[in-house]
Amino acid sequence: MNVLITGGAGYIGSHVVLELSKTNHNIIVYDNLQKGHRGAVLAGKLIVGDLNDTDKLEHVCREYDIQGVMHFAADSLVGESMKDPAKYYKNNVGNAINLLEVMRKNGIKYMVFSSTAAVYGEPDRIPITEETLTNPTNVYGRTKLVIEEMLKDYDRAYGMKFITLRYFNASGADPSGQIGEDHSPETHLIPLVLYTALGKRESISIFGTDYPTRDGTCIRDYIHVSDLAQAHILALEALLAGSESKIYNLGNGEGYSVREVIDMVKKVTGRDFKVNESERRPGDPAILVASSAKARKELGWKPQYGDLQKIIETAWNWHKNNPDGFK
Ligand SMILES: NC(=O)c1ccc[n+]([C@@H]2O[C@H](COP(=O)([O-])OP(=O)(O)OC[C@H]3O[C@@H](n4cnc5c(N)ncnc54)[C@H](O)[C@@H]3O)[C@@H](O)[C@H]2O)c1
Numbered sequence: 001m002n003v004l005i006t007g008g009a010g011y012i013g014s015h016v017v018l019e020l021s022k023t024n025h026n027i028i029v030y031d032n033l034q035k036g037h038r039g040a041v042l043a044g045k046l047i048v049g050d051l052n053d054t055d056k057l058e059h060v061c062r063e064y065d066i067q068g069v070m071h072f073a074a075d076s077l078v079g080e081s082m083k084d085p086a087k088y089y090k091n092n093v094g095n096a097i098n099l100l101e102v103m104r105k106n107g108i109k110y111m112v113f114s115s116t117a118a119v120y121g122e123p124d125r126i127p128i129t130e131e132t133l134t135n136p137t138n139v140y141g142r143t144k145l146v147i148e149e150m151l152k153d154y155d156r157a158y159g160m161k162f163i164t165l166r167y168f169n170a171s172g173a174d175p176s177g178q179i180g181e182d183h184s185p186e187t188h189l190i191p192l193v194l195y196t197a198l199g200k201r202e203s204i205s206i207f208g209t210d211y212p213t214r215d216g217t218c219i220r221d222y223i224h225v226s227d228l229a230q231a232h233i234l235a236l237e238a239l240l241a242g243s244e245s246k247i248y249n250l251g252n253g254e255g256y257s258v259r260e261v262i263d264m265v266k267k268v269t270g271r272d273f274k275v276n277e278s279e280r281r282p283g284d285p286a287i288l289v290a291s292s293a294k295a296r297k298e299l300g301w302k303p304q305y306g307d308l309q310k311i312i313e314t315a316w317n318w319h320k321n322n323p324d325g326f327k
């Protein structure tokens with residue numbers, strides 16, 4: 001199948017491109033390189049374009065006879081989404097409509113969509129299943145939930161099929177060391193702690209030490225990016241095999257606290273560094289841990305990098321060899 005990968009030059013998309021290159025599918029990456037990196041695209045054809053350029057998008061879909069889409073392109077900074085909601089509604093929701101319309105006009109029936117645990121907000125129960133109430137507490141999560149609802153309507157009315165994947169905390173790097181996480185600005189915990197271990201930052205701050213958790217710091221479900229990549233391939237195969245539209249959580253089912261992450265980075269890197277305790281970051285739920293039983297059962301998904309040490313080892317391998325990210 002000829003697959004269009006929007007945002008395929010970004011962190012998760014580039015890992016999916018690498019995994020997908022081991023299958024028979026043809027890869028066309030569509031990315032405006034606003035956050036992505038040319039050097040991260042190790043397979044397929046990279047087309048530099050914006051999703052708001054409907055003519056270009058349509059031309060690419062026709063020229064490459066696209067039959068399925070994996071849609072990663074989005075803005076995804078929670079804090080920024082609260083300060084500038086318009087940017088998020090335009091890029092996430094508005095451009096998703098552009099893409100869906102191009103798909104509809106060109107008879108492209110399948111999409112794997114990147115959603116997020118942020119659609120759940122502050123869950124009333126742990127672990128979080130796909131049936132847990134969705135109640136996003138920030139604009140970013142709301143934009144993803146709006147898109148999920150649009151996809152359901154496009155299925156009902158036009159028969160298009162979607163697998164929505166709600167990722168928990170994407171982390172780690174491809175074990176080959178060729179690609180990894182390179183966001184600017186970086187806001188995610190694991191790369192920030194590794195930058196501190198590298199001496200690129202003076203210290204790491206723990207945002208809140210008074211949460212109702214085992215050590216007072218927030219607990220998250222860190223899922224390796226290569227495991228996420230495998231799930232995308234399984235989702236695409238499921239759609240091709242005639243699956244109905246579905247929603248799946250993707251996490252390890254294991255939660256680690258901020259302190260546990262910091263301690264593991266010290267262990268893996270063998271380096272000590274300064275840790276500060278600071279105020280809570282607004283909008284952070286205390287605990288987010290997934291049940292991914294549905295993805296395991298229905299897609300046959302088996303994460304390979306379940307434990308935190310492995311995740312941090314692969315991330316460290318990338319960061320220590322590429323301290324300034326992609327060239
Ligand atoms: N990183 C996480 O922990 C996480 C968790 C849950 C969900 N997600 C979702 O997964 C997806 C990928 O996340 P990521 O961490 O790889 O982000 P990323 O910023 O590294 O990748 C996104 C890519 O999309 C491109 N892009 C953005 N807007 C575009 C547009 N209008 N036209 C063309 N290209 C555009 C960017 O240049 C970038 O390469 C996003 O949809 C994000 O919301 C990420």
Ligand SMILES: O=c1ccn([C@@H]2O[C@H](COP(=O)(O)OP(=O)(O)O[C@H]3O[C@H](CO)[C@H](O)[C@H](O)[C@H]3O)[C@@H](O)[C@H]2O)c(=O)[nH]1
Pocket residue numbers: 076078116117118167168169170187188189190192204205206207208218219220258281284288
């Ligand atoms: O310098 C830092 C950075 C983060 N944290 C804490 O570390 C935990 C993880 O924070 P991240 O920013 O790495 O990740 P989030 O859990 O906030 O969010 C990520 O996962 C979410 C789903 O769980 C969404 O998908 C979102 O897009 C994605 O960035 C949080 O408790 C946060 O408060 C710190 O203590 N110090």
